[in-house]
Amino acid sequence: MTTFLVDGKAYTAKPDENLLQACLGAGLDLPYFCWHPALGSVGACRQCAVKQYANEADKTGQLVMACMTPIAEGARYSLADPEASSFRASVIEWLMVNHPHDCPVCEEGGECHLQDMTMMTGHAYRRYRFTKRTHRNQDLGPFIKHEMNRCIACYRCVRFYGDYAGGRDLDVFAAHDHVYFGRHADGTLESEFSGNLVEVCPTGVFTDKPFSARYARKWDMRGAPSICSHCGLGCNTTANERAGELRRIVNRYNGEVNGYFLCDRGRFGYGFVNAPDRIRTPLARGADGRQAPISRDDAIARFSALLRAGGRAVGIGSPRASLESNYALRALVGAENFFPGVGAGEDRLLRLVAEILGCGAVHVPSLREVERADAALVLGSDLPDAAPRAALALRQAVRGAGFAHAATVKIPQWQDAAVRTFAGGVRSPLFIATPTATRLDDVAQATLRAAPADIARLGFAIAAVIDPAAPAVANLSDNLVAHARVCAAALLAAERPLIVSGVETGDENVIRAAANIAAALRARGKSVSLMLNVPECNSLGLALMADGQAGFEAALGEPAALVIVLENDLYRRAARPAIEAALGSAHLVVLDHSEGPTSHRAELVLPAASFAESGGTLVSSEGRAQRFYQPIFAENDISEAWRWLRDAGRAADRTTCEGWSTEDDIVAALAGALPRFAAIPRAAPSEEFRITGRRIASEPHRFSGRTAMNAVRNVRELKPPVSADSPFSATMEGFHGKVPPALVPFFWAPSWNSVQSVNKFQAEIGGALEGGDPGVRLLEARAEAALPYYTGVPETFARREGMWFAVVLPRVFGDDEQSARAKPIRERMAPPALVLNGEDATLMGAVSGEVLECEIDGGRQSLALEIHPELPRGMAGIAGLSAKAHALPAWIRITKAERGAA
Amino acid sequence: MEKPLTALIQPDGKPLDVAGYERAGGYQALRKALTMAPEAITAEVKRSRLRGRGGGGFSTGRKWEAVPQGADAPRQRYLVVNADEMEPGSFKDRLLLEQTPHQMIESVIIGAFAIQAEIVYIFVRAEYVLAIDRLNRAVVEAEARGYLGANVLGSGFAVSVHVHASGGRYICGESSAMLTALEGRRPLPRARPPRSALSGLWGKPSVVNNVETMCNVPHIIERGADWFLGLSRCDDGGSKLYGFSGRVKRPGLWELPLGTPLNEILEEHAGGMQDGYECRAVLPGGASTAFVMSDSFDVAMDFTSVQKVGSSLGTGNIMALDHRRCPIGLLRNLEHFFAQESCGWCTPCRDGLPWVERILTAIEAGEGEPEDIETLSRHVTFLGPDFTFCDLAPGAMAPLGSGLKHFRAEFEQHISEKRCPWHDTAESWA
Numbered sequence A: 001m002t003t004f005l006v007d008g009k010a011y012t013a014k015p016d017e018n019l020l021q022a023c024l025g026a027g028l029d030l031p032y033f034c035w036h037p038a039l040g041s042v043g044a045c046r047q048c049a050v051k052q053y054a055n056e057a058d059k060t061g062q063l064v065m066a067c068m069t070p071i072a073e074g075a076r077y078s079l080a081d082p083e084a085s086s087f088r089a090s091v092i093e094w095l096m097v098n099h100p101h102d103c104p105v106c107e108e109g110g111e112c113h114l115q116d117m118t119m120m121t122g123h124a125y126r127r128y129r130f131t132k133r134t135h136r137n138q139d140l141g142p143f144i145k146h147e148m149n150r151c152i153a154c155y156r157c158v159r160f161y162g163d164y165a166g167g168r169d170l171d172v173f174a175a176h177d178h179v180y181f182g183r184h185a186d187g188t189l190e191s192e193f194s195g196n197l198v199e200v201c202p203t204g205v206f207t208d209k210p211f212s213a214r215y216a217r218k219w220d221m222r223g224a225p226s227i228c229s230h231c232g233l234g235c236n237t238t239a240n241e242r243a244g245e246l247r248r249i250v251n252r253y254n255g256e257v258n259g260y261f262l263c264d265r266g267r268f269g270y271g272f273v274n275a276p277d278r279i280r281t282p283l284a285r286g287a288d289g290r291q292a293p294i295s296r297d298d299a300i301a302r303f304s305a306l307l308r309a310g311g312r313a314v315g316i317g318s319p320r321a322s323l324e325s326n327y328a329l330r331a332l333v334g335a336e337n338f339f340p341g342v343g344a345g346e347d348r349l350l351r352l353v354a355e356i357l358g359c360g361a362v363h364v365p366s367l368r369e370v371e372r373a374d375a376a377l378v379l380g381s382d383l384p385d386a387a388p389r390a391a392l393a394l395r396q397a398v399r400g401a402g403f404a405h406a407a408t409v410k411i412p413q414w415q416d417a418a419v420r421t422f423a424g425g426v427r428s429p430l431f432i433a434t435p436t437a438t439r440l441d442d443v444a445q446a447t448l449r450a451a452p453a454d455i456a457r458l459g460f461a462i463a464a465v466i467d468p469a470a471p472a473v474a475n476l477s478d479n480l481v482a483h484a485r486v487c488a489a490a491l492l493a494a495e496r497p498l499i500v501s502g503v504e505t506g507d508e509n510v511i512r513a514a515a516n517i518a519a520a521l522r523a524r525g526k527s528v529s530l531m532l533n534v535p536e537c538n539s540l541g542l543a544l545m546a547d548g549q550a551g552f553e554a555a556l557g558e559p560a561a562l563v564i565v566l567e568n569d570l571y572r573r574a575a576r577p578a579i580e581a582a583l584g585s586a587h588l589v590v591l592d593h594s595e596g597p598t599s600h601r602a603e604l605v606l607p608a609a610s611f612a613e614s615g616g617t618l619v620s621s622e623g624r625a626q627r628f629y630q631p632i633f634a635e636n637d638i639s640e641a642w643r644w645l646r647d648a649g650r651a652a653d654r655t656t657c658e659g660w661s662t663e664d665d666i667v668a669a670l671a672g673a674l675p676r677f678a679a680i681p682r683a684a685p686s687e688e689f690r691i692t693g694r695r696i697a698s699e700p701h702r703f704s705g706r707t708a709m710n711a712v713r714n715v716r717e718l719k720p721p722v723s724a725d726s727p728f729s730a731t732m733e734g735f736h737g738k739v740p741p742a743l744v745p746f747f748w749a750p751s752w753n754s755v756q757s758v759n760k761f762q763a764e765i766g767g768a769l770e771g772g773d774p775g776v777r778l779l780e781a782r783a784e785a786a787l788p789y790y791t792g793v794p795e796t797f798a799r800r801e802g803m804w805f806a807v808v809l810p811r812v813f814g815d816d817e818q819s820a821r822a823k824p825i826r827e828r829m830a831p832p833a834l835v836l837n838g839e840d841a842t843l844m845g846a847v848s849g850e851v852l853e854c855e856i857d858g859g860r861q862s863l864a865l866e867i868h869p870e871l872p873r874g875m876a877g878i879a880g881l882s883a884k885a886h887a888l889p890a891w892i893r894i895t896k897a898e899r900g901a902a
Numbered sequence B: 001m002e003k004p005l006t007a008l009i010q011p012d013g014k015p016l017d018v019a020g021y022e023r024a025g026g027y028q029a030l031r032k033a034l035t036m037a038p039e040a041i042t043a044e045v046k047r048s049r050l051r052g053r054g055g056g057g058f059s060t061g062r063k064w065e066a067v068p069q070g071a072d073a074p075r076q077r078y079l080v081v082n083a084d085e086m087e088p089g090s091f092k093d094r095l096l097l098e099q100t101p102h103q104m105i106e107s108v109i110i111g112a113f114a115i116q117a118e119i120v121y122i123f124v125r126a127e128y129v130l131a132i133d134r135l136n137r138a139v140v141e142a143e144a145r146g147y148l149g150a151n152v153l154g155s156g157f158a159v160s161v162h163v164h165a166s167g168g169r170y171i172c173g174e175s176s177a178m179l180t181a182l183e184g185r186r187p188l189p190r191a192r193p194p195r196s197a198l199s200g201l202w203g204k205p206s207v208v209n210n211v212e213t214m215c216n217v218p219h220i221i222e223r224g225a226d227w228f229l230g231l232s233r234c235d236d237g238g239s240k241l242y243g244f245s246g247r248v249k250r251p252g253l254w255e256l257p258l259g260t261p262l263n264e265i266l267e268e269h270a271g272g273m274q275d276g277y278e279c280r281a282v283l284p285g286g287a288s289t290a291f292v293m294s295d296s297f298d299v300a301m302d303f304t305s306v307q308k309v310g311s312s313l314g315t316g317n318i319m320a321l322d323h324r325r326c327p328i329g330l331l332r333n334l335e336h337f338f339a340q341e342s343c344g345w346c347t348p349c350r351d352g353l354p355w356v357e358r359i360l361t362a363i364e365a366g367e368g369e370p371e372d373i374e375t376l377s378r379h380v381t382f383l384g385p386d387f388t389f390c391d392l393a394p395g396a397m398a399p400l401g402s403g404l405k406h407f408r409a410e411f412e413q414h415i416s417e418k419r420c421p422w423h424d425t426a427e428s429w430a
Helices: A019-025 A082-098 A113-121 A156-164 A196-200 A209-213 A264-268 A270-274 A296-308 A323-333 A344-358 A367-372 A388-397 A400-407 A416-423 A452-466 A478-493 A508-523 A539-546 A576-583 A597-601 A641-651 A663-673 A755-761 A823-828 A838-844 A882-887 B018-023 B028-035 B038-047 B060-065 B092-099 B101-115 B129-144 B175-182 B211-215 B217-223 B225-231 B262-269 B303-308 B327-341 B347-364 B371-382 B392-406 B408-417
Strands: A002-006 A009-013 A049-053 A062-065 A076-078 A144-146 A171-173 A180-182 A206-208 A222-227 A236-242 A245-251 A283-285 A291-293 A313-316 A375-379 A430-434 A446-449 A497-502 A529-533 A562-566 A587-592 A604-607 A616-619 A624-628 A804-809 A833-836 A851-856 A859-867 A875-879 A890-892 A894-896 B078-083 B119-124 B160-165 B206-210 B239-245 B252-257 B279-283 B317-322
Touching: A002 A019, A009 A019, A049 A082, A062 A082, A082 A113, A082 B347, A082 B371, A113 A755, A144 A209, A156 A171, A156 A196, A156 A388, A156 A416, A196 A206, A196 A245, A206 A209, A209 A245, A209 A823, A222 A624, A245 A264, A245 A270, A264 A388, A264 A823, A270 A823, A283 A296, A296 A587, A296 A604, A296 A641, A313 A323, A323 A539, A323 A562, A323 A616, A323 A641, A323 A663, A344 A508, A344 A529, A344 A539, A344 A882, A367 A388, A367 A497, A367 A529, A375 A388, A375 A452, A375 A478, A375 A508, A388 A497, A400 A416, A430 A452, A430 A478, A446 A478, A452 A478, A452 A508, A478 A497, A478 A508, A497 A508, A508 A529, A539 A616, A562 A641, A587 A597, A587 A641, A641 A663, A833 A838, A838 A859, A851 A875, A851 A890, A859 A875, B018 B101, B018 B129, B028 B101, B028 B217, B038 B060, B038 B101, B038 B217, B038 B225, B060 B101, B060 B206, B078 B101, B078 B175, B078 B211, B092 B101, B092 B129, B092 B211, B092 B239, B101 B119, B101 B129, B101 B160, B101 B206, B101 B211, B101 B217, B119 B129, B119 B175, B129 B160, B175 B206, B206 B211, B211 B217, B217 B225, B239 B262, B252 B262, B262 B279, B262 B317, B327 B347, B327 B392, B327 B408, B347 B371, B347 B392, B347 B408, B371 B392, B371 B408, B392 B408
Parallel strands: A002 A076, A313 A562, A375 A430, A375 A497, A430 A446, A497 A529, A562 A587, A587 A604, A804 A875, A833 A859, B078 B119, B078 B206, B119 B160, B239 B317
Antiparallel strands: A002 A009, A049 A062, A049 A076, A144 A206, A171 A180, A222 A236, A236 A245, A283 A291, A283 A604, A616 A624, A804 A890, A833 A875, A851 A859, A851 A894, B239 B252, B279 B317
């Protein structure tokens, strides 16, 4: 540690920090704009000016920018120096020259870094008396609002969007005080990380457009720590509620997982919570065959009657439901009758993933560790579309070699512009093998475009190069041999090699190959990480719970008297005839939050809470169990699926859920019953957690309109709800201040009203939260665990006459069932498409945009043709058809559409 | 008095072609240089006390020395010539580029050899169309004669020269912004450290030198540092291209010994002031230098001496402020230029300069307020070195700061009388 002095007082910091970071870490309030812990320093805004003294005798000092100053042992600095503090106030005064001061109508107001910094410097009186420059704003699409007049030109937006996230359609234009941050022309921001601009921008230039439509001030919303439910990565979010409505999702810092950034699917995909097709009351099918609302008591009575009726009761779990609800269903029907609610193909893949990650032989990396990998291989996964936040982490990982290169000439890692200039094209090796191009290819050392079988063969071959004991690959093409050698050498040369694969190709051999590479590197003594991507927020949790039990399709072979479906639409999981046949004459009970074909078919539908009305635990692809909490207290019959199941079970005199009164009880029961989940009670403090005897306030202390808000419906002040499952109060009453990191309802600190207040919650600026990053890892590697090599190397992909091997090409917007119900996401969803290699298309006589008929899942799909030159010949990519993804990969026929009568 | 830089300028204004340049002794310095060790060239240049003629005045030899050499030093290396002459009132490099293109080419080959750079860029102001044309022609001729290419005069040294026309912003003349511009990016200056010698163009070791600076190099190599030191009238070596503009009888450009006194340049070379005009002050080296008042006109025009009278040598192209010109109007015009040319990167420059410009405009228009002088003074301090990211704003503040000091009465008169005292004169700026 380095000791430095600020205004005569000694502080310590890590030696590689800059002075701004060190000051913030020491708890000092030093204003800044252009610096961001994830983006580093560029010295543009000049806001963090301080005085630096050469030695004790030096009383004059030199003005330096703290963000550009490496701290030195024993060095002396002053924040209070009159010239430095007066200059800092001047910087604000300059920024305010053109700022419109429209705080009352600005959506950033109340959580604005510019407001905070203005107050911090003490600048209060406007001396500039001339006109302000104005800008024309742009329509940036469904996610982001643009108000350039508010811009203070900190350059953070373009540095995040371009430099950090690799986006190419946001830039800075013009010069001097006319600098303009936007697109070359109006249009939707392309990057799937555009939503982060809302938080990266220190003022209200980029604001959340869907939130704008149902806007509330930060201080007027309840906050709940939540977990994103739109892919398997488990990014931490804060869900904000007002008046019973989910208003927005913002990033919740977790140093090991998502850090400062979310993807747009996670940020803007919550609309299903407020949607009109929500199931809000129990529904029962009447004599007329129609579903009609019934009371909660009736629903419990009917459900318990079905349970009592005897016969085999089958429970179909859900990869998007909490561990608690899945476990409650499993307990109700018995482990032998509990089946994961995923299609047969996905089920095989997920069981394989659970087997590999669960065996304890390889380290499963956090996203932070992904960022630190010094060589990475992506086998089969289109990460930007399937797991965007992981792609963003890999994009940072490739900078590692550049940081090391810059360090050779003593350019510190945080000096961002200098590192980028000096490092140039020096990147840590990243190899990507996928069927077609991905948006991460621009930072890859090499890419391979191949069919899943050949991707698997490459993987097996790499493993065999690394460790000759691994199964060899016969008849490998020269091209694959060359790729395998290069990849193997780079992975072997690395200190922290990373293998990334997942379920995206639909081919188990790809995952097996990835496991073999990890095992081979381990055999060579490397500390390797293996990340296997899974599609949904609790895919891995469900797979671990199912513990080898096959998917529901197999289960339905035997006739059942009662089928209970938890938070799932089976029609997305298997072919319709199979489902119809399997459900047969069984009674069907569906617990879900949104309507769909499965709920429409049910005899009894129970309104399950979404993530916004319930608490629960999810297991991410890292094997990290994380708790989410409810921002909404539902006024109707909506309740956690596990509560419905418990109550029905009790009414049916089942003893399995005896003693479950809170979520903690069921968590304890699960932890006790399945050793794999033994650690989950440690994911977050229990419901009984109190600070000085008080619950944690979930609303800011300035919360307004509590009585007026609902007066339109009821003038009485109702007793506020109380959470049975969490230590939060539902109101502004309760403890405000330092709380355990898993229980931060909103980042807010004195003088720091914006999201930048996260500085005050971190043990180290940009590092772990004070008290440790939330969540508990269930899958720690053990030295004694072994992962034997998988054998069964597949044959080379061979084209078939008149047939195409169709695979799913993931799309960030639309593939996820829940977010696809959100309006802004729907606006970003492109129509479904068939993707072919140009030569194949030419041979068919088809042109781009032409509608072709594909036989998928026993039906015909008309899909517009897209040409991807990189897609291997003989393959077809199916994009945007997530409801049919269960039928892929498969060999399909493609025909030209019949011309309609002209 | 020897005038090595301009000796080969032809009366007809047409530059010597390669044959003519050779006949006049051209490329002999290069031949000599190729027989020397690169570090010996650098040492000779350092000993000659050649200082940067672009305005910085940094020792050229020391700049070259900073480039890492040796077998394990990073490659490639770049030599970049700053020919982006956009400083208001300066036109010296243009003369050399247009009239002695081969001198420029010979200079950069020697410079590149000294620092062992493989590639040279000459970054020329976009409006210097004739210069660009003549340089390009000279490059082709030099290549044909084997002065450029994979094996310069059979020495084994390889170098190529590229003439690059600027996109046209003043900030491109800032040496680090010039490198960023050459990389095809927005021309933002770079923070130092790291120095360009370590991480310059595309992150590789690079040296950026001014045109006039470089053109001295062949002469130093050919005739030695001692001869070069003898050319000047001060401690630093060489001759200097001095210019004079404003209401002088013979505005122009002359090669004179470094350290020639200001009044000598004004009276003997520029012919003194036009009848009816008195010179109150000058900007000695372009718009980014502070006023030198008439009582200091005996100052020797060298780096050290001009600093002693509170200004800097800058480009050595002098602008006269006569008594019929409103100094505030002059300053307003200068600050308009700087405000417009700010790259928009750092706050004080981007948002401070337009404020300064508007205050000066208001004062000129009779709308000044007493607090304006305090506001301007605050800008002079807070747009100074260390406060801003690069030297553009400090340069912009040099004339304003000295103007506020020397023309305080005029400022106050404008504000109290709510008019420009020069307003009704024929040469009003309003």
